[in-house]
Every structure is written in C-alpha cells, then in structure tokens.
Amino acid sequence: MPPTAALKKVFNTKSLKKGRPSQSRVDEGDDLEEWKKSKQLLRPKDQLELTExxxxxxxxxxxxxxxxxxxQNLxxxxxxxxxxxxxxxxxxMIVVYETQGTQIHKESEEAKKQVEDQGLDPSILEITDSAETIKPDELQNIPEETPGDEETQEEESEKPEVDSEMTEEDTEKETEVGEGEGEGEGEGEGEGDIEGEGGRAEDEEEKHHHGGKPKKLTNQFNFCERAALTYNNPVRVQDTQTTPPPMGTFSANVLQWVIYDAYQEDYAAQQLEKELERERKEKEKAPVSRHQAMTRKLVGKAQLSEAVQGRVLECWKVLERMVNQNTFDDIAKDYRYWEDPSDEFRDEEGxxxxLWKFTYDKTRKNTVTDIEWNPHYYDLFAVCFGFLDFMKPLDEGAVCLFTLKNPSFPEYICMTDSAxxxxxTHPKYPYMVVIGLYDGSVNVYNVQATCKQPAFRSNNVTNKHRGIVWEVxxxxxxxxxxxxxxxVSEDGKINNWVLMQNDLAVTTIITLFLAKDEVFGPDGTKLKMKGCASCVxxxxxxxxxYLVGTEEGNIYKCSTAYSSMFLLTYPAHHMPVYRIDFNRYNSDIFISCSGDWRIKIWEDNRLEPLFVFDVGACVGDVKWAPYSSTVFAAVTNEGKVYVFDLNVNKYKPICVQAIVSKKRNKLTRITFNPIQPIIIVGDDKGCISTLKLSPNLRIPCKAPKKQQHLDQWTLQCMKLDKLLSLVREPATLDIPEDTAESIES
Amino acid sequence: MGDGEGREKQEETKKIIHTYPLIRHSDMPEEMKQEAMELVVTACEKYSTNNEAAAKMIKDEMDKKFGPPFHVVVGEGFGFEISFECTNLLYMFSGGNLAIVVWKC
Structure with missing residues (x-):
C-alpha cells in the first residue's frame, strides 16, 4: 500500500509542523530549535507546496x-x-478480558435473599446503609460475624474429606477448637446493640441447622478461609518381603558313553574301597596296628605334611648318623676291628x-634301671631311666631307645611322669615296648606310631600295682x-595284662604269700604277709x-597254671634278689644275684647252689653270655664289671674292670649283645657305657679231634655238662661248698 | 552310531553290565535322597519302555511327598541347564542307560 504510506508520511510531517507551535514544551523547545536550525530539513520532491x-x-x-x-453483509x-x-x-466490541463480579447491589432482590439466607433481618440493609458512613466497625462486624456460621458450614463440607484423611480424634479436636473460637468471637462482639442480634443469630442458626434451610450463598464478604494444618502421618510400607529360597544352577550332558564311563569309574572306586577295607580288616586283626589305622585316618594336608616331614626327618636322621660316624670314627673302628693283641700273652684273662657312652640330657639325674637289647635290631637297645635311691625320689622318668649308630641322641624318647x-620289648613286634613304673602302673608304647603317649596305659586308680613294678x-x-x-611288683603280686582293643585287662596270677602265720594288723585284723617280688x-x-626273686631273698619257682602255690622255694639269698637269668644252653641252670654280694648258680630242683661267688659288693645284675654256656657277667655297686668263665676258672673271674669311678658312680645293669661281642652297662648317672669283650673273654669251644663234625651249640652244651658233672657229684672230692664261698676276687 | 553302540555293548557284556542306581550329583538330605532314588528305580522298572510315564510317575510321587513343583527328566541322551531350589536336586543314572534328573523349582 504505497499510497497510504505516503499519505501517512504527509500526515506525519504535517502534524509535526502543526504541533510544533502548539507544543508547550518549554525546556525542550530550545534544544529542538537549535537542532532544527543546524539541520536543513529535507523535503521530499513530491511535497505539496501549500500557501500560508x-x-x-x-x-x-x-x-x-x-x-x-x-x-459488511457476511x-x-x-x-x-x-x-x-x-x-x-x-x-x-472485542472482549479482551472478562470476569464475573461477586458484588451484589444492596437494593437488589438477590441481596435481600442473601441477607435472608444468612438469617438476618432484611431491614439491616437499610440500617447498614444509613450507618455505613457512621459506623465502620459495625460494617466490619458483618464479615467478622460470619466466621461462626462459616465455620460450621465449612465443617460440614469438610467433614467427609477430613474423615477420609484424618483420624476421628483429630476431627473432633478441630471442631471443638472451631466452635470455641466461634463462641469466643461471639462473646467478643457482644457489645452494644448488636449483642441481641448475635444471640438471635445464633438461635436462628441452630434453627437452620435443624430446619435444613437452603444453604446460604457465599461471597467474598462472608467467606472466610480457615486453613488448618493437620498432622501428616508418616507413610509406612505395609508389605513384607522374605528372602527367596536359595537357588542353584546345575547343568550336565547325558550321553550313553557318559553314563557308561560313570559306571566304570564308580565300579573301579568300589573295588578299590573293598580292597582297602580288606586290608584294613587284616591290619585291625593285629592290635599292634591300631595306631597305624588311626594315623591313616588323618586326612588331607595333615597327612601330606606328615609324610613330607617324615621324609625330611629321615634325611636328617641319615645326616645325623653320618656326622656321628665321623665324630666317633675311631670308636667305630675299635668296635668293628680292635682285638686286644695283649690277650695272647695274658693267660686266661681278658x-x-x-666304646661309646650314651646319655640323654633330660635324664642325667636318673638311674639306669633297666637295659635291654632289641630282639630284632642288634644295634638298638632300650634304656629305662628311673631311680634306685629311694631317699631322693625323682618326678620324671623316661624310656629311651638308643642305637649304636647314633651315640649322641636317642632314637626314640618316651617321657613319663613317673620313674x-x-x-x-616284644620279641615278635620289636616296636611294642612295655614299661613298668615306680607308681605301680604299666604302659605299653608303640614307638613306631608315637612316643608321645602310650598305646595302652593301665588305669591309674583301679588297674595298678600297689608298689614299684620291678620287672615286666x-x-x-x-x-x-x-x-x-x-x-611283678613290690606288692607281692604277679599280674598278667592282656592288650584288648582299647584297654588293658588284668589278671593276678599269683600273690606271693609268705609261709608264715598271719600277723595282727590294726583294729584286730589279720594280715597274711606277702613277699615283695623284685624280679621274674x-x-x-x-x-x-617261671622264677620269681623276692626282696626277702627267696626264689620261688611257680607255674602260671597254679595261682596259690609255689612249685619250689629256693632259700637263695639273705638280701633282695636283683636278677635271675637262665642259661642259654641249658635251661635247667640259672644264675641269681643279690644285695648280699653274692652270685649263685642253681640247677633246677636242687635247693643248694652249684656255684657261689662273692664279689664283695652289692651285685646289681648278672647275665649269662649268649655265645658261651659257661660265661657270665655281673656289675656291682662299686662300679666294676666281673666276667666269669667257669670253664676257665671256677673260682675267680677272668676279668674285673672298673668302668666308672668307685666313689661317685654305681653300676646298675648289664646286658650282652646277642650277636656282637659287646656288653652295655648302665650306671646311676643316667649313662650307658658300651664295652667290647676282648678275645680271651669269648673263646669259642674247640671241637675235639674225634668229633670235628659237632657244631658250636652242641659243643657248648657238652662243655657245660662236663663242668656240671664235676660239681654235681655228691661224693665230690675236691670242691667243698665253703671253699667256693670263701673265694673272693 | 548304531554300530558304535553295538560294539560298546559287546565290550560291556564282555566286562560287566552295571545296572545299579548311581547317584551322580545330589544335594538332597540323605533320607530324601534315598527315598527319591528308590522311587526313581521303581518308576524306571515299572515303565521300562516308556520314559514319559516313568517321569510322570516320579514327578507325581515327588510332588505328593515333598510338595510341588517338581520336574523330572528321564532319558538316554540329553543336555540340560536348570535352576533349582537348593537341596532339591537329584541327578542319577539307573539301569545302565538311563539318566534321571529330578529337581524342584
């Protein structure tokens, strides 16, 4: 629309020009004038030229x-x-904004109706009309008066909502408060002429309530918001949740060959199990392996580590023995090869x-109470550590197994809490060691399984001897x-112990009652005297x-078949009999030693000894040699070892040698090695000495020229028989007993 | 396949045919396991030609005894990956050629 635009422009310029003089802006006028003057107004070319x-x-x-x-005309x-x-x-007209007013004209019908609804006299409209300007406080009353009614109305309308949201208590409280307020206000407003009206209004209001009149209309004057904040009950989750049952997944493939393989595998395992079971049963038959079975039960790592330890231990053991062999090289050579050459020139004497001395640090104070070679290993021997000096009892004891291959340390150590x-040692099972203790109990160790605790232990209360166990x-x-x-024990009893599955079953096979009358005990009781067995x-x-030596000096010959009587009683010694030993070659011959300084050789069923040797000191132990029927050795308290050979000299020992110092030490026990020409002696300082017999002490029998075919055993028996025949002869010419007794070394 | 099986069978007959029930995997309590095993053996013997019927019988009995829902698979060759409620799984072989899976879920 170019023409309109042009027209506007014209209009604008016109109005500008026109309005300029009429503008009454004084302050701005000058500036504008100046600005206009300085600027040439540009005129459009087509501007009309108008006259004044x-x-x-x-x-x-x-x-x-x-x-x-x-x-038009749509x-x-x-x-x-x-x-x-x-x-x-x-x-x-265009409606831009429209809103409904809430005001009602006072004089309108609607207003009247409203006033009526409120229960007021319609005449109030005139009154208020006239008093509008005069009494503003009354005007205020009108809206202020309403809260009471409004409240109730509100309550009515709110109630259902409130019920749903609030607890009943809360609602009641709320209504009470509301009513109270309404009443208070009503009272507060009760001044002047309105008082009566207020009361009336209230009355009427009640009427409305009962009469169920139409609801009053609300407008902005009688509407009063009375917001009430109620407690917000915390939201609670009512549902419960349990942990789901544990689930697992499993997968496998089933194929015929899988099934077949599984069966084969299982069958093989079963066979193996059966095999093991059979082996176990076989082993269990022998109670010896009870502990092995137990050790086998140890599973997994423990077993493995034990095995590893065992192997390492074995290596260490070998190493230890090698070190010892180097250390005691000369002794080892002596043991093997040294034969005393001087024997050739020493007639009949050896x-x-x-050689080595064996000690164990922990038992240095103990006395060696027994030593015994192992029946299976000729280099192994068991040593008991206890005490014989009963004025100085010791708490601890031990049984140690030494080997000649390691003189520095015992191979097995079983510590006990009594001497x-x-x-x-069992002849068939060389690892089963039985020991008798000072406190009267007996223990059986399986040293192969464990040395820490006995495999069998007699009950400390019910199954034990009432005295020192002197020999097992x-x-x-x-x-x-x-x-x-x-x-055998000091209490005069000889017990038989059977190794049952778990414990020891005991039977007393004999009680050594003395052949004396009963003696009177306390309180009129009578006691039968018992002998104190000291060796068997x-x-x-x-x-x-079997033979039992007692502390009374008798030797009883008994049989396990009879528990009440002795087969024979030898009045052997005057002091305790310490040891008895049967001859290896002739079992009718036995030897005994005693504290009465004497060694006696007896023949079965002969109450008189064949030989008597007095060595001038208490004889701790006496043993027949295994290699000769006529050689025996004894140890005395004075620390000497006596070796006799009846074939060489019937009156004197062929060797007397002090092994330990006479003042300090006593020798207690002696044993021949069953194979090697060595003996071991134990003393009261826990030390065991090894001694090698010189050639003169072990001369083998020379077969007579006529009987070259005879072996050594027969020759030895013959030698002893020949000797005995000399002694036995009743009408003996040369050896009266007292002569023999008087012989002293 | 058929040939292979035949050869295998022959070898088997040469050796020993194992038909005893063999539990391959189970986390059931001992008593339950024994009962389930006996049930499986009975069912497999009763319906030796009909695995479906055997499985149905096992399932029904298990449901009755130990409470539903049990699932049972009886077959000679199959693979499975299952989710089961713990202590309610039995996977065993029976009769030398049958595999039985019983589980609850």
Whole structure:
C-alpha cells in the first residue's frame, strides 16, 4: 500500500509542523530549535507546496463508531435451508478480558435473599446503609460475624474429606477448637446493640441447622478461609518381603558313553574301597596296628605334611648318623676291628674295651634301671631311666631307645611322669615296648606310631600295682593273637595284662604269700604277709614255669597254671634278689644275684647252689653270655664289671674292670649283645657305657679231634655238662661248698 | 552310531553290565535322597519302555511327598541347564542307560 504510506508520511510531517507551535514544551523547545536550525530539513520532491492560508486551515477530523474495517453483509450457507443467509454483524466490541463480579447491589432482590439466607433481618440493609458512613466497625462486624456460621458450614463440607484423611480424634479436636473460637468471637462482639442480634443469630442458626434451610450463598464478604494444618502421618510400607529360597544352577550332558564311563569309574572306586577295607580288616586283626589305622585316618594336608616331614626327618636322621660316624670314627673302628693283641700273652684273662657312652640330657639325674637289647635290631637297645635311691625320689622318668649308630641322641624318647623301673620289648613286634613304673602302673608304647603317649596305659586308680613294678615281661601271644605280658611288683603280686582293643585287662596270677602265720594288723585284723617280688624270669622252654626273686631273698619257682602255690622255694639269698637269668644252653641252670654280694648258680630242683661267688659288693645284675654256656657277667655297686668263665676258672673271674669311678658312680645293669661281642652297662648317672669283650673273654669251644663234625651249640652244651658233672657229684672230692664261698676276687 | 553302540555293548557284556542306581550329583538330605532314588528305580522298572510315564510317575510321587513343583527328566541322551531350589536336586543314572534328573523349582 504505497499510497497510504505516503499519505501517512504527509500526515506525519504535517502534524509535526502543526504541533510544533502548539507544543508547550518549554525546556525542550530550545534544544529542538537549535537542532532544527543546524539541520536543513529535507523535503521530499513530491511535497505539496501549500500557501500560508492553506496551511492554517484546520482540517477537522471526527472519530466515529463506524469501523470501516468491519466486514459488511457476511453470509453463511445454511444447509438446512439450502440457501445462504445473512449473519448479523458482530459489532465493534472485542472482549479482551472478562470476569464475573461477586458484588451484589444492596437494593437488589438477590441481596435481600442473601441477607435472608444468612438469617438476618432484611431491614439491616437499610440500617447498614444509613450507618455505613457512621459506623465502620459495625460494617466490619458483618464479615467478622460470619466466621461462626462459616465455620460450621465449612465443617460440614469438610467433614467427609477430613474423615477420609484424618483420624476421628483429630476431627473432633478441630471442631471443638472451631466452635470455641466461634463462641469466643461471639462473646467478643457482644457489645452494644448488636449483642441481641448475635444471640438471635445464633438461635436462628441452630434453627437452620435443624430446619435444613437452603444453604446460604457465599461471597467474598462472608467467606472466610480457615486453613488448618493437620498432622501428616508418616507413610509406612505395609508389605513384607522374605528372602527367596536359595537357588542353584546345575547343568550336565547325558550321553550313553557318559553314563557308561560313570559306571566304570564308580565300579573301579568300589573295588578299590573293598580292597582297602580288606586290608584294613587284616591290619585291625593285629592290635599292634591300631595306631597305624588311626594315623591313616588323618586326612588331607595333615597327612601330606606328615609324610613330607617324615621324609625330611629321615634325611636328617641319615645326616645325623653320618656326622656321628665321623665324630666317633675311631670308636667305630675299635668296635668293628680292635682285638686286644695283649690277650695272647695274658693267660686266661681278658679286658673290656670302652666304646661309646650314651646319655640323654633330660635324664642325667636318673638311674639306669633297666637295659635291654632289641630282639630284632642288634644295634638298638632300650634304656629305662628311673631311680634306685629311694631317699631322693625323682618326678620324671623316661624310656629311651638308643642305637649304636647314633651315640649322641636317642632314637626314640618316651617321657613319663613317673620313674621307669623296667622295660621289655616284644620279641615278635620289636616296636611294642612295655614299661613298668615306680607308681605301680604299666604302659605299653608303640614307638613306631608315637612316643608321645602310650598305646595302652593301665588305669591309674583301679588297674595298678600297689608298689614299684620291678620287672615286666612279654608273654607268648594268646591263641587268638592278643598280646599279653606279666608284671611283678613290690606288692607281692604277679599280674598278667592282656592288650584288648582299647584297654588293658588284668589278671593276678599269683600273690606271693609268705609261709608264715598271719600277723595282727590294726583294729584286730589279720594280715597274711606277702613277699615283695623284685624280679621274674620265665623258663625259656616251658612257658608255664617261671622264677620269681623276692626282696626277702627267696626264689620261688611257680607255674602260671597254679595261682596259690609255689612249685619250689629256693632259700637263695639273705638280701633282695636283683636278677635271675637262665642259661642259654641249658635251661635247667640259672644264675641269681643279690644285695648280699653274692652270685649263685642253681640247677633246677636242687635247693643248694652249684656255684657261689662273692664279689664283695652289692651285685646289681648278672647275665649269662649268649655265645658261651659257661660265661657270665655281673656289675656291682662299686662300679666294676666281673666276667666269669667257669670253664676257665671256677673260682675267680677272668676279668674285673672298673668302668666308672668307685666313689661317685654305681653300676646298675648289664646286658650282652646277642650277636656282637659287646656288653652295655648302665650306671646311676643316667649313662650307658658300651664295652667290647676282648678275645680271651669269648673263646669259642674247640671241637675235639674225634668229633670235628659237632657244631658250636652242641659243643657248648657238652662243655657245660662236663663242668656240671664235676660239681654235681655228691661224693665230690675236691670242691667243698665253703671253699667256693670263701673265694673272693 | 548304531554300530558304535553295538560294539560298546559287546565290550560291556564282555566286562560287566552295571545296572545299579548311581547317584551322580545330589544335594538332597540323605533320607530324601534315598527315598527319591528308590522311587526313581521303581518308576524306571515299572515303565521300562516308556520314559514319559516313568517321569510322570516320579514327578507325581515327588510332588505328593515333598510338595510341588517338581520336574523330572528321564532319558538316554540329553543336555540340560536348570535352576533349582537348593537341596532339591537329584541327578542319577539307573539301569545302565538311563539318566534321571529330578529337581524342584
């Protein structure tokens, strides 16, 4: 629309020009003038040139209600009539914003109705009308008065909501408060002439309530918001959750060959199990392996580490022995090869060559109470550490197994809490060691399994001797394979112990009652005197027969078949009999030693000894040599070892040698090695000395020229028989007994 | 395949045919395991030609005894990966050629 634009421009410039003088801007006027002066007004080329009167001419313009832009004659197609029809013009008004007023004119019908609804007299409208300007406080009363009613109304409307949201208590409280307030206000407003009205209003209000009048209308004057904040009850989750049951996943493939393999595997395992079971049963038959079975039960790592330890231990043991062999190289050579050459020039006499000494640090104070070579290993021997000096009792004891291959340390150590007095190693199972203790109990160790605790232990209260156990001895196994042993004790009893599955079963086979009358005990009781057994020896050929030496000096010949009587009583010694030993070659011959300084050789069923030797000191132990029927050795308290050979000299020992110092030490026990020409002696300082017999002490029998075919055994027996035949002769010419007794070394 | 099996069978007959029930895997309590095993053996013997019936019987009995829902698979060759409620799984072989899986879930 270029023409209109141009027209506007014209109009603008005109109005500018026109309005300039009429503008009453004083302050701005000057600036504008100046600005105009400085600037040349640009005129459009097509501006009309008007004359002065033309310019002054006022063109009056009128604003009319007619809008030229409103469309005229709008039509619409009426489908009902099928023709166009006129739409009435819309008019010039445009509604931009529309809102409904809440005010009502006082004089209108509506206002009257409202007042009536509120229960007020319609005349109030006139009153208030007149008092509007005079009493503004009354005006206030009107809206203020309403809260009471409003409240109730609100309550009514709110109640259902409140019920749903709040607890009943809360609602009641709320209504009470509301009512209280309403009443208070009512009272507060009760001044002047309104008082009566207030009361009336209240009355009427009650009527409304009961009468169920139409609800009053609300407007902005009688509406009062009374917001109440109620407690927000915390939200609680009511549902419960349990942990789901544990689940697992499993997967496998089933194929025929899988099944087949599984069966094969299982069958093989079963076979193996059966095999093991059989082995176990076999082993369990022998109670010896009870501990092995137990150790086998140790599973997993423990077993493995034990095995590893065992192997390491074995290596260490070998190393230790090698070191010892180097250390005691000369002794080892002596032991093996040294034969005293001076024996050739010494007629009929021999010497003892000291070899190793065995001690164990923890038992230095103990006395060696028994020593015994192992029946299976010729280099191994068991030593008991206890005490014989009963004025100085010791708490601890031990049994140690030494080997000649390691003189520095015991191979096995079994510590006990009481002094060990005797030991015996089972001939069939060389690892089963039985010991008798000072406190009267007996223990059986399986040293192969463990040395820490006995495999069997007699009950400390019920199953024990009432005195020192002086000697223990393994007996041949019972017919059903159970091991058993005998023990003799100071209390005069000889017990037989059977190794059951778990414990020791004990039977007293004999009580050594003395052949004396009963003596009177306290409170009129009578006691039968009992002998104190101090040693026992079983007959090597007749398993029932055994000899018991007592502290009274008697030697009883007994049989395990009879528990009440002795087969024979030898009045052997005047002091305790310490040891008895049967001759290896002739089991009718036995030797005994005693504290009465004497060694006596006896023949079975002969109450008089064949030989008597007095060595001038208490004889601790005496033993027949295994290699000769006529050689025996004894040890005395004075620290000397005596070796006799009856074949060489019937009156004097062929060797007397002091092994330990006479003043300080005593020798207690002696044993021949069954194979090697050595003896070991134990003393009271816990030391065991090894001695090698010189050649003169072990001369083998020379077969007569006529009987070259005879072996050594027969020759030895012949030698002894020949000797005995000399002694036995009743009408003996040369050896009266007293002569023999008087002989002293 | 058929040939292979035949050869295998022959070898087996040469050796020993194992038909005893063999539990391959189970986390059931001992009593339950024994009972389930006996049930499986009974069912497999009763319906020796019909694995489906055997499985149904096992499932029904197990449901009755130990409470549903049990699932049972009886077959000679299959693979499985299952989720089961702990202490309710039994995987065993029976009769030398059958595998039985019983589980609860």
């Amino acid at each position: 009167p033309e310019l002054k001419d006022i063109i009056a313009r009128q604003l009319g209600t007619n809008d030229p832009l409103i469309p 039509i619409q197609f009426n489908h009902a009539q099928g023709a166009f029809e006129l739409i009435p013009p819309t008019g010039p 010497t003892l060559l000291p 060990v007095m005797c030991v015996d 001895k393994w007996a041949p196994d019972l017919p059903d394979g159970e091991m058993n042993f005998y023990s 020896k079983f007959h090597p050929k007749q398993p029932l027969i």
